[in-house]
Amino acid sequence: MEDGNGIEHKAYARIGLLGNPSDVYFGRTISFSLANFWASVKLEPSEDLIIHPHRTHDFLRFNSIHQLVNRLQNEGYYGGVRLLMALCKIFYRYCKDNEIELHGGNFTLSYDTNIPRQTGLSGSSAIVCAALSCLLDFYKVRHLVKVDVRPNLILDAEKELGIVAGLQDRVAQVYGGLVYMDFRKEYMDKWGYGMYVPMDSSLLPPLFLIYAENPSDSGKVHSTVRKRWLDGDEFIISTMNKVADIALEGRDALLEKNYSKFVALMNQNFDLRRVMFGDDALGSMNIEMVEVARRVGAASKFTGSGGAVVAFCPDGPSQVKLLEDACKKAGFAIQKAIVAPTFLSDSDLQSISSK
Numbered sequence: 001m002e003d004g005n006g007i008e009h010k011a012y013a014r015i016g017l018l019g020n021p022s023d024v025y026f027g028r029t030i031s032f033s034l035a036n037f038w039a040s041v042k043l044e045p046s047e048d049l050i051i052h053p054h055r056t057h058d059f060l061r062f063n064s065i066h067q068l069v070n071r072l073q074n075e076g077y078y079g080g081v082r083l084l085m086a087l088c089k090i091f092y093r094y095c096k097d098n099e100i101e102l103h104g105g106n107f108t109l110s111y112d113t114n115i116p117r118q119t120g121l122s123g124s125s126a127i128v129c130a131a132l133s134c135l136l137d138f139y140k141v142r143h144l145v146k147v148d149v150r151p152n153l154i155l156d157a158e159k160e161l162g163i164v165a166g167l168q169d170r171v172a173q174v175y176g177g178l179v180y181m182d183f184r185k186e187y188m189d190k191w192g193y194g195m196y197v198p199m200d201s202s203l204l205p206p207l208f209l210i211y212a213e214n215p216s217d218s219g220k221v222h223s224t225v226r227k228r229w230l231d232g233d234e235f236i237i238s239t240m241n242k243v244a245d246i247a248l249e250g251r252d253a254l255l256e257k258n259y260s261k262f263v264a265l266m267n268q269n270f271d272l273r274r275v276m277f278g279d280d281a282l283g284s285m286n287i288e289m290v291e292v293a294r295r296v297g298a299a300s301k302f303t304g305s306g307g308a309v310v311a312f313c314p315d316g317p318s319q320v321k322l323l324e325d326a327c328k329k330a331g332f333a334i335q336k337a338i339v340a341p342t343f344l345s346d347s348d349l350q351s352i353s354s355k
């Protein structure tokens, strides 16, 4: 969005529906952009280049040591300022390396977000994705930075900060809607990104988002699995391939509206994650969120690496009511997941089809 006062863009949270975390291991996923929560970034032309701290997430003034410790425990040490700075650096480097000329004007970037933190809903990349959209418009270079490359820039900005993450979140956030993604090594080596295919989101049955207010550390849970995968551990490699196959089978199940198959795949996805990562790495509260749903007969799995769960009630409204009651009793928040529609422009779509 652009008006006389500047440019503003939103990017939504995302749900990894099937196949995650195989995106980090040359696998496949189906993910969608979640309209329930979003981050917004505003860019206003200014004399100097200013990154504006958020009034709460970056605020460094506290009314007591108790409040300071509480903030650090609940939100960690960092807010979004470092994400915006890292993106500016990565964007500048990319444009320089690709001989994309940037005009000389300056700007002020500010952000806001309502995405629950560290819940595996991709709050960090939403901030970066919205900021990238602002930069593309400010410098008028949207047509020069291919859609498929944009998730890589978002990921690179976070990698720059040591944040462990994969591409599926950023793809869902750049594309919007429901997207099937194939990250096979052959594509990653050839193009540097995967094959991303938008799907009709009306194929999805009603889905529910369950999350806990207490955040988990979404970076640490990957650590031992990644090392074992890199070390050639047979069990991890073959199990991760099975996780990737879930997205492939899930695409067919959705296209055929075979929801009993879909139930089995969602459950299998989490069960495979559980044997690879182990209960300690996943965390007892995260496991309980999955099990609360399963106890009422719903299918359930993590949306990301932990902190939130996506659930499907194949038996309809009466089962949804049971799920809502069970979540309430367990102290988990629950809401219906709403898919954000695709936000690619005509020129974006053209750049995809001309790949």
Ligand SMILES: Nc1ncnc2c1ncn2[C@@H]1O[C@H](COP(=O)(O)OP(=O)(O)O)[C@@H](O)[C@H]1O
Binding pocket: 057, 076, 078, 079, 080, 081, 082, 083, 113, 115, 116, 117, 118, 119, 120, 121, 122, 123, 124, 125, 163, 217, 218, 219
């Ligand atoms: N809601 C937020 N407000 C400000 N900064 C955030 C927020 N969420 C994440 N961040 C920034 O992103 C970093 C990584 O967050 P991460 O653990 O990836 O959370 P998520 O899984 O929600 O993306 C944080 O250390 C912080 O710098």
Ligand SMILES: O=C(O)[C@H]1O[C@H](OP(=O)(O)O)[C@H](O)[C@@H](O)[C@@H]1O
Binding pocket: 016, 020, 021, 022, 023, 024, 119, 120, 121, 122, 123, 164, 165, 166, 167, 168, 169, 218, 219, 302, 303, 304, 305, 306
């Ligand atoms: O483990 C997963 O499913 C995902 O974990 C990360 O997402 P997060 O939102 O931080 O939990 C990672 O970025 C994704 O690529 C993984 O699929």
Ligand SMILES: [Mg+2]
Binding pocket: 122, 123, 124, 125, 165, 218
């Ligand atoms: Mg993140």
